[in-house]
Amino acid sequence: MSEFGALSRAELARRTALAPSTISTLTADLLRDGLIVERSETPVPAAGPRGGRPATLLALHRSAGLVVGIDFGKTHVRVAVADRAHELIAERSKQVDPDQRSATHIKVAVRLVHAALESARANRDQVVGVGMGLPGPINRATGQIGDSAILPGWVGVNASKAMSDALGLPVSVDNDANLGALAEWVWGAARGCNELAYIKAATGIGAGLITNGRPFGGYGGTAGEIGHTIIDPSGPICRCGNRGCLEMLAGTPALLAALQPTHPDITNAADVIARARDGDSGCARALTDSGRAIGTALATLCNITNPERIIVGGELGAAGDLVLDPMRDALHRGAIRSAGQDVTLCQSTLGERAEVLGAVALALTRLGHALER
Secondary structure, eight states: OOOSSSSSHHHHHHHHOOOOOHHHHHHHHHHHHTTEEEEEEEEEOOOOOOOSSSSEEEEEOGOOEEEEEEEEOOEEHHHHHHETSSSSEEHHHHOOOOOHHHHHHHHHHHHHHHHHHHHTOOGGGGGEEEEESSSOOBBBOOOOOOTTOOOOOGOOOHHHHHHHHHHHHEEEEEHHHHHHHHHHHHHHHTOSSSSSSEEESSSSSEEEEEEEEEEEEETTTTOOOOGGSOTTTOOBBBSSEEEEEEHHSSSSSHHHHHHOOOOOOOOOOHHHHHHTEEEEOOOOHHHHHHHHHHHHHHHHHHHHHHSSEEEEEHHHHHTTTHHHHHHHHHHHHHHHHHHHHOOEEEESSSGGGGHHHHHHHHHHHHHHHHHHH
């Protein structure tokens, strides 16, 4: 229940392979002891053509512990606290300087965690898991952030150990796009989908992958670095050392640079999107160009992984069809017909909160796996 949140008795029987009568007896005992609670206000529709009474959800009581999610973005830190029934209790966020050292960002995160726990009327002793996301490749063997990370102060840092030492709690770490995929899979646009890609399109462009119903990070944990797909071999030099990488052509900095000669007052993606929606043709064209470049890379992704769904989030994902329509066009032009027909491309339903909610989901998932062992 920690991993899957609130479940009906029927779903518990299916997942555990126990008889419904056994589940009824066990849950009655747990309810009597106050270890689980009923959630009749969020029922699961009854299965079958006749419908009938909705099933009542069962969830772990808050006394079973809390989890914390931490999301480090280019210019922000977000923190969320949830219980093991997947109910969000408190959130906090703060803007940060991307060029600061990791130690400074960690201090900000620790303060936000304490503030969120205080808001939730909880303390650190109640926390049973912490998940954290960072924008960059994380080497599974060493736990260190790769040199193509967007946050230079984190390169070479063992993020899990550094955050664990600061909080005094064990911390699980993953790439932010991977966490966006996990969040959309658990709570958002990818529920019920076992083959998917989540695209975080912002300063950098990353892909989080779920295959066969499980997150996929590759051998070393760096799968999904779609932002470093080479689109133009003669293009601008990327921080990874190559030329013409996708994020150099379609990320937020490239978008703003393209508009600088004609729109020098625009400083962020939100302004570009707002003006495009108000009819500014230059801003609309910049979003179209970004969408086409990303769609070209997604066509290759579809040819290789054949996802059922692609969810687009991040700053540019907030533009909706202004970016998604040209993205779809380029994807269908570049993908083989069957792969293009198989996939549905849609906007994130969790928006800017996808990554911090994914960090919460990471903590819940790791906790569930620990209990299984």
